[in-house]
Amino acid sequence: xxxxxxxxxxxxxxxxxxxxxxxxxxxxxxxxxxxxxxxxxxxxxxxxxxxxxxxxxxxxxxxxxxxxxxxxxxxxxxxxxxxxxxxxxxxxxxxxxxxxxxxxxxxxxxxxxxxxxxxxxxxxxxxxxxxxxxxxxxxxxxxxxxxxxxxxxxxxxxxxxxxxxxxxxxxxxxxxxxxxxxxxxxxxxxxxxxxxxxxxxxxxxxxxxxxxxxxxxxxxxxxxxxxxxxxxxxxxxxxxxxxxxxxxxxxxxxxxxxxxxxxxxxxxxxxxxxxxxxxxxxxxxxxxxxxxxxx
Numbered sequence: 130x131x132x133x134x135x136x137x138x139x140x141x142x143x144x145x146x147x148x149x150x151x152x153x154x155x156x157x158x159x160x161x162x163x164x165x166x167x168x169x170x171x172x173x174x175x176x177x178x179x180x181x182x183x184x185x186x187x188x189x190x191x192x193x194x195x196x197x198x199x200x201x202x203x204x205x206x207x208x209x210x211x212x213x214x215x216x217x218x219x220x221x222x223x224x225x226x227x228x229x230x231x232x233x234x235x236x237x238x239x240x241x242x243x244x245x246x247x248x249x250x251x252x253x254x255x256x257x258x259x260x261x262x263x264x265x266x267x268x269x270x271x272x273x274x275x276x277x278x279x280x281x282x283x284x285x286x287x288x289x290x291x292x293x294x295x296x297x298x299x300x301x302x303x304x305x306x307x308x309x310x311x312x313x314x315x316x317x318x319x320x321x322x323x324x325x326x327x328x329x330x331x332x333x334x335x336x337x338x339x340x341x342x343x344x345x346x347x348x349x350x351x352x353x354x355x356x357x358x359x360x361x362x363x364x365x366x367x368x369x370x371x372x373x374x375x376x377x378x379x380x381x382x383x384x385x386x387x388x389x390x391x392x393x394x395x396x397x398x399x400x401x402x403x404x405x406x407x408x409x410x411x412x413x414x415x416x417x418x419x420x421x422x423x424x
Contacts, residue, residue, distance in 0.1 A: 170289075193212075204410075227373045230373075231396065238301060238358045242305055247309050251335070253306065254314055283368055297362075313343050356400060363378060377392035
């Protein structure tokens with residue numbers, strides 16, 4: 130009886146060919162906008178290549194010194210020491226070139242994600258309609274399995290750094306939007322009203338009052354974008370992005386535990402160093418005497 134009811138319900142529910150519609154849409158934009166996507170592929174691939182070139186322009190020991198100086202300035206001596214040990218370990222594992230390729234992909238994808246995500250977060254905080262439209266899109270971006278959008282990314286942009294960067298941006302950008310929106314919504318209304326009472330325009334209130342007040346929360350979003358970008362480098366390696374993700378993938382494909390572990394350890398080292406630096410930037414802003422402390 131139950132089987133008959135199930136069969137009856139099944140017969141009354143028509144097949145909805147969503148997959149076919151998506152395939153037709155991808156085929157349409159591939160046929161009609163191939164020039165645009167070729168240019169986009171060149172720009173995105175060139176962006177990663179530019180960062181990769183800069184990171185490899187000096188000998189490894191010189192770059193380690195530069196990273197240590199940046200870590201000392203932004204994070205303090207403990208982060209500087211962590212940077213020395215971490216990059217020394219990467220050099221010892223002979224993974225420097227792969228680590229710099231991964232770092233270039235992470236920097237490029239984080240820059241693109243923040244350039245899009247923070248303005249969208251600000252617009253969402255300013256206009257309720259934008260927030261209503263953006264929230265389900267962010268839910269879709271965060272919950273859709275990464276392998277689903279790798280296929281259209283390869284069809285539209287080919288193999289290499291460009292589809293890798295695009296897939297990383299899709300996966301990593303939502304925290305930038307959400308935490309920018311959250312930070313701006315947490316600014317006390319009394320503070321905003323006081324700024325308006327002193328004659329501040331909407332732009333002045335945003336730039337001089339709201340964004341500085343929300344800075345710590347926005348930096349938490351930056352931190353999350355970097356961490357999610359690093360978590361995607363292995364999947365991006367499957368479509369030719371290179372770097373430490375390729376080392377991990379090679380280890381998996383040949384069942385070489387040691388190679389796979391070394392690649393994964395390199396990703397963890399970069400993640401810890403970037404996490405400590407971005408966290409200290411946010412904490413320094415919170416402290417009255419810290420770098421860039423609030424007046």
